[in-house]
Amino acid sequence: MSKELAIGIDIGGTLTKIGLVDLDGTLFGHLDFSTKGYPQVDDYLLELKRKIESLKEQLTFNYEIKGIGIGAPNANYFRGTIEHAANLEWKGVIPFVDKIKNHYQVPIYITNDANAAAIGELIYGDAKNMRDFIVITLGTGLGSGIYANGGLIYGFDSMAGELGHISIEKNGRKDGLGVSGGLEAYVSSTGLKRTIFELLANSVKESELRDYSYNSLHGEIITKAAQDGDEIACAAFEMTGKILGEQLANFVAFSHPEAIFLLGGLAKSGKWIFEPTLRHMEENLLPYYRGKVKLLPSGMMDKNAAILGAAALVWEQQKPGKL
Amino acid sequence: MSKELAIGIDIGGTLTKIGLVDLDGTLFGHLDFSTKGYPQVDDYLLELKRKIESLKEQLTFNYEIKGIGIGAPNANYFRGTIEHAANLEWKGVIPFVDKIKNHYQVPIYITNDANAAAIGELIYGDAKNMRDFIVITLGTGLGSGIYANGGLIYGFDSMAGELGHISIEKNGRKDGLGVSGGLEAYVSSTGLKRTIFELLANSVKESELRDYSYNSLHGEIITKAAQDGDEIACAAFEMTGKILGEQLANFVAFSHPEAIFLLGGLAKSGKWIFEPTLRHMEENLLPYYRGKVKLLPSGMMDKNAAILGAAALVWEQQKPGKL
Numbered sequence: 216m217s218k219e220l221a222i223g224i225d226i227g228g229t230l231t232k233i234g235l236v237d238l239d240g241t242l243f244g245h246l247d248f249s250t251k252g253y254p255q256v257d258d259y260l261l262e263l264k265r266k267i268e269s270l271k272e273q274l275t276f277n278y279e280i281k282g283i284g285i286g287a288p289n290a291n292y293f294r295g296t297i298e299h300a301a302n303l304e305w306k307g308v309i310p311f312v313d314k315i316k317n318h319y320q321v322p323i324y325i326t327n328d329a330n331a332a333a334i335g336e337l338i339y340g341d342a343k344n345m346r347d348f349i350v351i352t353l354g355t356g357l358g359s360g361i362y363a364n365g366g367l368i369y370g371f372d373s374m375a376g377e378l379g380h381i382s383i384e385k386n387g388r389k390d391g392l393g394v395s396g397g398l399e400a401y402v403s404s405t406g407l408k409r410t411i412f413e414l415l416a417n418s419v420k421e422s423e424l425r426d427y428s429y430n431s432l433h434g435e436i437i438t439k440a441a442q443d444g445d446e447i448a449c450a451a452f453e454m455t456g457k458i459l460g461e462q463l464a465n466f467v468a469f470s471h472p473e474a475i476f477l478l479g480g481l482a483k484s485g486k487w488i489f490e491p492t493l494r495h496m497e498e499n500l501l502p503y504y505r506g507k508v509k510l511l512p513s514g515m516m517d518k519n520a521a522i523l524g525a526a527a528l529v530w531e532q533q534k535p536g537k538l
Numbered sequence: 539m540s541k542e543l544a545i546g547i548d549i550g551g552t553l554t555k556i557g558l559v560d561l562d563g564t565l566f567g568h569l570d571f572s573t574k575g576y577p578q579v580d581d582y583l584l585e586l587k588r589k590i591e592s593l594k595e596q597l598t599f600n601y602e603i604k605g606i607g608i609g610a611p612n613a614n615y616f617r618g619t620i621e622h623a624a625n626l627e628w629k630g631v632i633p634f635v636d637k638i639k640n641h642y643q644v645p646i647y648i649t650n651d652a653n654a655a656a657i658g659e660l661i662y663g664d665a666k667n668m669r670d671f672i673v674i675t676l677g678t679g680l681g682s683g684i685y686a687n688g689g690l691i692y693g694f695d696s697m698a699g700e701l702g703h704i705s706i707e708k709n710g711r712k713d714g715l716g717v718s719g720g721l722e723a724y725v726s727s728t729g730l731k732r733t734i735f736e737l738l739a740n741s742v743k744e745s746e747l748r749d750y751s752y753n754s755l756h757g758e759i760i761t762k763a764a765q766d767g768d769e770i771a772c773a774a775f776e777m778t779g780k781i782l783g784e785q786l787a788n789f790v791a792f793s794h795p796e797a798i799f800l801l802g803g804l805a806k807s808g809k810w811i812f813e814p815t816l817r818h819m820e821e822n823l824l825p826y827y828r829g830k831v832k833l834l835p836s837g838m839m840d841k842n843a844a845i846l847g848a849a850a851l852v853w854e855q856q857k858p859g860k861l
Contacts, residue, residue: 347694361792363698364689370794371670372830375686377791380824382784392824461705468700469684469792471693501703501715507695 217277218243222267223526225328226250226287228302231263234519235270235278236526240339243278244270245522256305256314264318282322283315284528286331286521291373295325324528328352328521329376330367332513333360334531335524336476341514348474349466350513351378351459353481353488356391357399357406363470367531378466379403383458402459404434404480410451411437422447438484452484456491463492464499467508478513478520485512540600541566545590546849548651549573549610551625554586557845558593558601561853563662566601567593568845579628579637587641605645606638607851609654609844615696618648624714647851651675651844652699653690655836656683657854658847659799664837670795673836674701674782676804676811679714680722680729686793690854701789702726706781725782727757727803733774734760745770761807775807779814786815787822790831801836801843808835 218237225232227250234245248266253259271280289300295312297303312323326334333350336342342350346365352358357379361368368375379399380392388409390397400406411424411432423440424432424447440448463475481488493510500508515523541560548555550573557568571589576582594603612623618635620626635646649657656673659665665673669688675681680702684691691698702722703715711732713720723729734747734755746763747755747770763771786798804811816833823831838846 347698363691363693364687366687366689368686368691368793370686371668371796372794374826375670375792375794377794377824377826381788381791382822394824465704466792468704469698469789470691471695471698471700473694499705501700501717503697 217279219281220278221281221526221529222283223522223524223529224263224283224285225331225521225525226285226297226303227328227521228288231266232519232522233263233266233270234522234526235274236523238338238530240518240523242519242522244273245519246270251304254304256309256311259305260314260318263315280319280321281533282324282529283319284331284525285311285315285323285325286328286525286528287311287325288327290325290327292324292326292330292369293373295323297325322529322532324532326367326369326373326528327358328524329358330360330369331524331528332358332478332515332520333362333367333524334527335515335520336360336478336513337362338527338530339515339518339523340476341511342474342476345473347470347472348476349470349472350476350478351463353403353477353479355403355405357403361470361472363472368470378462381462383462398458398462402455402462402481407434407437407451407455407481408432410454411447414447414450414454418447420446424448434480434484438487441484441487449487452487453491455481456488456493457495459488460492460495460497461499463496463510464501464504467496467500467504471504472508474509474511476511476513478515482512482516540602542604543601544604544849544852545606546845546847546852547586547606547608548654548844548848549608549620549626550651550844551611554589555842555845556586556589556593557842557849558597559846559849561661563841563846565842565845567596568842569593574627577627579632579634582628583637583641586638603642603644604856605647605852606642607654607848608634608638608646608648609651609848609851610634610648611650613648613650613696615647615649615653615692617696618646620648645852645855647855649690649692649696649851650681651847652681653683653692654847654851655681655801655838655843656685656690656847657850658838658843659683659801659836660685661850661853662838662841662846663799664834665797665799668796670793671797671799672789672793672795673799673801674786675802676726676800677802678726678728680726684793684795686795691793701785704785706785721781721785725778725785725804730757730760730774730778730804731755733777734770737770737773737777741770743769747771757803757807761810764807764810772810775810776814778804779811779816780818782811783815783818783820784822786819786833787824787827790819790823790827794827795831797832797834799834799836801838805835805839 387396707719710719
């Protein structure tokens with residue numbers, strides 16, 4: 216008998232991560248390589264194939280590849296394309312799935328990284344039996360995958376779930392897409408750092424964070440400062456959690472999830488982000504929802520979430536009963 | 539051969555509307571009766587049955603009742619209940635579907651009125667071939683039915699789509715549920731009226747609307763004033779459309795609908811509400827969505843939308859291929 220495996224591929228602006236994963240989430244080999252340095256996508260794909268084959272060669276048992284799942288920025292699930300991704304070298308619309316089909320005759324699925332995270336939560340994480348949940352990824356930006364009615368919400372043209380770019384303040388900070396007051400400009404690892412810098416500018420309070428440049432400051436330093444009782448750090452988490460909690464209350468009124476999962480760098484700050492977020496979410500929920508929507512750390516937090524999320528696409532698409 | 543019919547029932551705070559409807563949306567008899575005056579729900583149900591039977595008696599052809607669809611405030615689709623509806627006389631949780639099953643042995647479906655409106659749009663209106671759309675009902679309040687991935691989004695406990703109660707301004711007007719800055723306090727027939735009164739208070743500009751009491755003012759008068767060039771009326775439509783357009787842009791980032799339909803009293807104001815709403819929606823959409831999301835008057839606007847929406851539940855639930 217041969218083991219069924221999915222190939223999970225996460226394409227980031229800097230690194231591409233690949234792994235061979237079974238239905239239980241066990242990784243049978245994985246590796247990273249630089250996404251950069253391949254101005255022609257076909258050259259990148261040849262390298263990708265070489266890397267996949269090198270992983271397969273290391274397997275010491277019989278196996279069957281059931282499919283390839285890909286998480287990538289600006290991926291269009293319906294068309295199998297990567298479209299105008301600002302942080303990749305390939306311009307325009309890349310027919311990514313069609314190109315990989317030249318190399319592999321298995322089912323191939325692609326979606327954006329936040330959607331892959333949601334499917335990862337469903338297959339490998341803590342949303343296993345849920346029909347309605349939201350995953351929020353809090354890294355450089357804010358990504359979201361919305362699962363409702365037992366399916367991922369893709370929308371008319373595969374662009375649903377862009378909650379990082381909801382405008383929360385007409386004249387607010389510009390986010391990564393130039394949206395004024397875009398949510399991710401406040402709620403993300405970068406957003407937290409921007410809030411720290413705003414607070415450092417607005418007062419002359421002492422803070423251990425005054426010794427860091429913008430580029431050297433990161434989440435772990437801010438969490439450590441909060442643990443030390445640094446007022447600026449604590450206030451920044453409170454502000455961030457307030458904005459996130461208020462918006463989560465709105466998201467609940469939209470799709471009424473059973474749970475909302477937080478994943479990514481900012482989520483690793485633990486209680487510092489969860490406590491104020493939950494408090495402000497509850498304060499702003501309609502009475503009907505109060506106390507009934509779980510706010511949880513992603514079950515993928517300590518796993519290789521990006522590869523597993525991509526691989527999970529294969530199992531989700533091929534699960535019994537799927538139309 | 540007998541004609542297949544659905545019974546559509548819309549339960550409002552004041553009136554209950556009943557009709558017999560075929561799959562094409564033809565009404566074979568309909569009537570209204572007062573919802574009030576039945577402190578015991580069982581008495582109401584007896585009257586409801588009498589009314590249904592009186593409609594059936596008038597039919598002059600062979601027919602088969604395929605099911606009963608009900609639109610009602612605070613209806614829980616999963617449990618078949620009406621729960622704590624503020625504008626009905628029956629307190630607590632009413633097992634409405636179970637009670638009707640004592641009288642009729644056909645499939646019975648219940649959901650809230652805005653969800654029924656969305657299903658009505660799907661079966662009888664202008665969303666016939668759409669898999670992703672939103673219906674916004676603009677009456678006394680703001681209701682919403684969200685259809686995505688080819689299904690209505692009910693959420694974990696049937697309370698998805700409460701977009702009228704999203705808070706758009708922390709210290710803003712209280713809405714019908716006491717939410718500060720709740721969207722429906724600005725965007726609804728009542729919201730428009732409140733805006734008129736705010737504008738009348740904030741300036742001493744002449745306006746034909748200064749001759750109306752709050753209780754006597756309604757949408758048609760405001761639309762007429764706008765047509766006459768009344769500055770207060772025009773400004774109120776602009777403000778209302780601005781707020782709605784901004785929020786629709788956020789809703790698009792959530793579920794990426796192909797179209798958003800407006801229904802109800804305020805939608806009847808036509809260009810006065812559609813023009814500013816579309817303009818502000820487009821201004822606030824992410825570049826990717828611009829020019830691609832249709833803002834349309836509901837195809838149910840001149841039909842008996844409440845009865846048809848309720849009846850449509852039956853056909854939607856029984857369509858071939860439905861799980």
